[in-house]
Amino acid sequence: MGPIGMQEMIFILILALLLFGPKKLPELARLLGKGMSEFRRAKNELKNTFDSHLQELERETRLEEARKNPPATPTYTPYSYNLDEYGRNPNGYGYNGSSSTSEPYASEPAVESHAAAETPALPAAAPVPGTVPRSDEHPA
Numbered sequence: 389m390g391p392i393g394m395q396e397m398i399f400i401l402i403l404a405l406l407l408f409g410p411k412k413l414p415e416l417a418r419l420l421g422k423g424m425s426e427f428r429r430a431k432n433e434l435k436n437t438f439d440s441h442l443q444e445l446e447r448e449t450r451l452e453e454a455r456k457n458p459p460a461t462p463t464y465t466p467y468s469y470n471l472d473e474y475g476r477n478p479n480g481y482g483y484n485g486s487s488s489t490s491e492p493y494a495s496e497p498a499v500e501s502h503a504a505a506e507t508p509a510l511p512a513a514a515p516v517p518g519t520v521p522r523s524d525e526h527p528a
Contacts, residue, residue, distance in 0.1 A: 404416070
C-alpha cells in the first residue's frame with residue numbers, strides 16, 4: 389500500500405465535508421494540526437530522554453571497563469620519580485624505555501668504576517679568532 393494519491397485525498401475531503409459540515413471542518417483541521425504538533429513534540433522529548441539515558445549507560449560502561457582494565461602504560465606526572473630503593477623503575481620499564489613482562493627490570497643502572505671516572509681530559513681547542521676567550525682559557 390503506497391502513499392495517498394490526489395484522487396484519494398479529494399475523496400477524503402468531500403467525505404469530511406459531508407459528515408461534519410462547512411462550519412465544523414476548519415475547527416477540526418485546527419485540532420488535527422495541534423494534535424500533530426503535540427505528538428511531534430512528545431516524540432522529540434522521548435527521543436532526547438532515550439538518547440541521554442543511552443549516553444549515561446555508555447559512560448558508565450566505559451568507566452567500569454576502565455576500572456577493570458587499567459591502561460597498560462603508567463602515566464607519569466612531570467618531576468615525579470617512580471623508582472624503588474635501588475634506583476630502578478618498579479613498574480617494569482627499564483631505562484631504555486622498553487618493557488619486559490618476564491623480567492621485572494628491563495635494564496640495570498650502569499655502575500661506573502674508578503678507572504672510568506679518571507679518563508684523561510681532551511686537549512682544549514684553539515680559540516676562534518675575533519671571539520672573546522672563556523675565563524678558563526688562556527689567550528694564545
